[in-house]
Amino acid sequence: MAETTTGGQLGEVMAELAALEDARVREANEKRGDHHGVNLGRLRAVAKRLKTQQDLAVPLWGSGDTAARLLALLVCRPKAFGRDELDGMLREARDPKVHDWLVNYVVKKSPHAEELRVDWLADPDPVVASAGWALTSERVVKKPQGLELVALLDTIEAEMKDAPDRLQWAMNTCLAQIGIEHAEHRARALGIGERLEVLRDYPTPPGCTSPFAPAWISEMVRRKGE
Known part of the structure; x- marks a missing residue:
């Protein structure tokens, strides 16, 4: 049941992120190498509502979507990730903003x-x-x-x-x-x-x-x- 609930919530959150997509924001972000079109203030508002949810953060990251990965970094529990997980995540994080948030919001808080x-x-x-x-x-x-x-x-x-x-x-x-x-x-x-x-x-x-x-x-x- 918990797995179904998480899957359903993932779909809802991904749909919400898609609804927040703004072509002008995407154009500005892509000039900096960040492939998403979600205003970061609105993204942080979503994270504030969701609060910490490691079980949601993992599939958000796994989606590969840049906005979803940024949200994952805001709602995850940094100490829940293993050393090899963080190493793998860093090697996948090619967008500058994802890379920056992963290092500053997650890795710096990790043992x-x-x-x-x-x-x-x-x-x-x-x-x-x-x-x-x-x-x-x-x-x-x-x-x-x-x-x-x-x-x-x-x-x-x-x-x-x-x-x-x-x-x-x-x-x-x-x-x-x-x-x-x-x-x-x-x-x-x-x-x-x-x-x-x-x-x-x-x-x-x-x-x-x-x-x-x-x-x-x-x-x-x-x-x-x-």
Whole structure:
């Protein structure tokens, strides 16, 4: 009976997502590589109503539909996934928004996060490796003990300039966080950013902080009053 109920609910939720499809939203999202047409505010409203439902999240993810996968990440229980499940999900998550939400909303809350961080950091797939760098940035800020920051800077200096876009962005974030959070490495982080010039010309709206690492580091340090 529970299985039938879940199947029926899955169909209802998929129909609701289909009804929320907006051609203009899809057009804008697809320019960023995200293949869905559901406004994220409306998607979050659906998730808020459904609340946490791991039994629903699993088939939503399994549908392969991008909007359904985003909803799955909002209603799942992050600690319910095994290490291999998360690894498989990450390797399937090619849309940037699905990838970002999976790492930030699920993997970071998982007891397997550190093991996956180490494995993904060394993965030859640049999209997978970018998840390892995102988790490393989290540790740089919240739990740097045991991290070899000098070695991370060495890798960034050697590889970031020519890295594919998503991996480059993740490495750049780690570079900035090292410079912001660790004063003893700040001068080197600033120097690497200046020499490599990654994201120097990235279009930044007024009032927002540039992702160019030297500008980012300097602004956040200024705000901290250091």
